[in-house]
Amino acid sequence: MSEVIVRGKAAKAASYKMSGKTTAEKNEALAKIADQLLADKDYLISENAKDLEQGKKNGLPDSILDRIMLNEKRIEDMSAAIRLLIDLKDPVGESLETIEKENGLLIKKNRVPIGVIGMIYEARPNVTIDAATLSLKTGNAVILRGSSSASYSNQALVGSIHKALAQTSLPVDAVQLMEDTSRETAKELFHLNEYLDVLIPRGGKNLIDTVVRESTVPVLETGAGNCHIFIDESADYEMAENIVINGKTQRPSVCNAIESLLIHESWFAKNGTDLLAVLQGKGIELYGDETVCTAFSEAKQATEEDWATEYLALKLSVKIVKDVTEAVEHINQYGTNHSEAIITKNAENADIFLNGVDAAAVYHNASTRFTDGFEFGYGAEIGISTQKLHARGPMGLPALTSTKYFIYGQGQIRG
Amino acid sequence: MSEVIVRGKAAKAASYKMSGKTTAEKNEALAKIADQLLADKDYLISENAKDLEQGKKNGLPDSILDRIMLNEKRIEDMSAAIRLLIDLKDPVGESLETIEKENGLLIKKNRVPIGVIGMIYEARPNVTIDAATLSLKTGNAVILRGSSSASYSNQALVGSIHKALAQTSLPVDAVQLMEDTSRETAKELFHLNEYLDVLIPRGGKNLIDTVVRESTVPVLETGAGNCHIFIDESADYEMAENIVINGKTQRPSVCNAIESLLIHESWFAKNGTDLLAVLQGKGIELYGDETVCTAFSEAKQATEEDWATEYLALKLSVKIVKDVTEAVEHINQYGTNHSEAIITKNAENADIFLNGVDAAAVYHNASTRFTDGFEFGYGAEIGISTQKLHARGPMGLPALTSTKYFIYGQGQIRG
Incomplete structure (x- = not known):
């Protein structure tokens, strides 16, 4: 089995466990991750240095190297952002519609997690933390596929997440990082309809266009603004x-x-x-x-x-x-x-x-x-959707949820 | 230019005109279509007879021939269904969220049409009328791609629709029927991201699976129920x-x-x-x-x-x-x-x-x-979505809409 399939299966299984977790359990796990990042600061910076060294050797421009770079301040900022996320309202469980039928059936349309989110992004280690924590807050599992130029940093960051999750009731498998960051594995993710419920590209126009043009997994298109x-x-x-x-x-x-x-x-x-x-x-x-x-x-x-x-x-x-x-x-x-x-x-x-x-x-x-999730008062932003289905404009936490009809009866059958 | 591109461009242009139409204008057009179908009854039945004759020659099973068959009763039923659709609430324009910012900005999230809907379906002429009228009611343009085994019937039905629309303020181009019903044109529709906002397959499991597996246009997956x-x-x-x-x-x-x-x-x-x-x-x-x-x-x-x-x-x-x-x-x-x-x-x-x-x-x-749009009280059903994004479960008219943020200011700039 390819790494993509292995991670897809594991993420799907974890997503079923995640969907039953309470807001308190999810927030506790987020707090542990915020703590762990601070505790692992030195290690994160030393692993990040390997990416920077490699990047310099490969002649990456300074602007990209700056995006990859982690220092104390940036790690503290990531940790602080998680604290803000903890305070946001959990959309899961919210009831959007209640229908009472004459035959006594009670129909409720409630928000539920989407399931498994795939995130494809460029050389920004902060997206690793951002995507993982937004996914956990909304009860989802996530497969992260970052850039090879930030591999050491991403592995270290996900290592901290896993250490934190292992101390909680949340499944460690809810956050999966692709080790193989080749083009082939990206393409495999584009067609992983069996295990992925949505694919979100974060980065430049080329990345987004490629994902939109090639993916058969539903995409949340964010981005380009002319x-x-x-x-x-x-x-x-x-x-x-x-x-x-x-x-x-x-x-x-x-x-x-x-x-x-x-x-x-x-x-x-x-x-x-x-x-x-x-x-x-x-x-x-x-x-x-x-x-x-x-x-x-x-x-x-x-x-x-x-x-x-x-x-x-x-x-x-x-x-x-x-x-x-x-x-x-x-x-x-x-x-x-x-x-x-x-x-x-x-x-x-x-x-x-x-x-x-x-x-x-x-x-x-x-x-x-x-046009910005924070300016609109949503408090966190998954991105700005420029597509028509599911979500359009600045996306807050509800964009990472789906809905489900819960129907309660006393033996009703259809006539 | 291929037929798909020509129709894509025309439908996109028509969709811009459709988005400005009032509920009254759309309902008036629907009433004209309901009338026209009754007026054209004899012609519709005679064109349908050509499909049936062809189908018999090609050895289609009786169950399929029955699906294709139009008679007085069935045409009256189609017309009656349009009358019911007229009475349903128009979701377009509904305000879902209102945000007033301290700086005086007023932000409204309103329902708007999706734009251009692509509908791929099998040998059921009633879907031609159903898809066209649901699309018009929600302010959308539609490209219909039916089965070659119902070509004469579909052409005649869309002919009636066009005759009706020509007497109204709605653009005739808002309803497009593919003449070339080959596999190649279906495949072209799967990738018509530039002009199609969504693709909806209606039919058996094979059709739906093919569209989901191959399409890069966002799909509304309806259907299979184990x-x-x-x-x-x-x-x-x-x-x-x-x-x-x-x-x-x-x-x-x-x-x-x-x-x-x-x-x-x-x-x-x-x-x-x-x-x-x-x-x-x-x-x-x-x-x-x-x-x-x-x-x-x-x-x-x-x-x-x-x-x-x-x-x-x-x-x-x-x-x-x-x-x-x-x-x-x-x-x-x-x-x-x-x-x-x-x-x-x-x-x-x-x-x-x-x-x-x-x-x-x-x-x-x-x-x-x-699990049914009528049973849930939605009054019309686009289908039952088994996907997680955009809509899940029985889909009423709102599933054929998107949203748009309208922001009203007095010169506000971001600090």
């Missing part, structure tokens, strides 16, 4: 400037930052060059359509590719449109269904935009940067 | 007998009928042969384990395959277990996560069973035959 702001004819200048600057510069590397600006032609004729000069002053490289480039010679000509690009950097494409309908059509053609905003005083145009744009989150007069 | 009843030590004899007879014989060909009976060894020692004699008297063929066959010589020896078989006929496998835990383990190994029942007076064992069995619907002292 987000737009549309400045309508009636938009207040100051509000527009503030929101665009916030959307583009407050944290350019994240998925809810904006990548493209659409401006109504009349508004542009009045305020366009002022706004573009301010943006350029903030260090933003501008890629414009013909109207933009004519009015503001320092903008570069945008190509077809620019409209579809998630720069994740201080770059912005700018296009002039004749009305809200053209803005909506452009966004539905080039967007990634993440977060989209309109700035306008016109309530009718706001409605056309919010209803017409096909995205997880649509904004009227606010920055797209708010 | 359902069990477990008679615990303390079960009332009469209640057990009634529920088992109802579960097996009331309608043996459906997914929520039972296929396998598990009996506690002590209960079996007391009541087993009485019950088996009654079941045999009802014309049920029994396949038992060794204990069963020894006690009741007319039972045939069950093979490993029997435990996993959905007979959909008057056949029942019977196994003796030593306790509720063995029953749960057996069901989790051989079941299909559909509907499972325990008959017991012991509340603790009921809890162990209901929580431990991994199924969409779990019953205490009632027949599994109740």
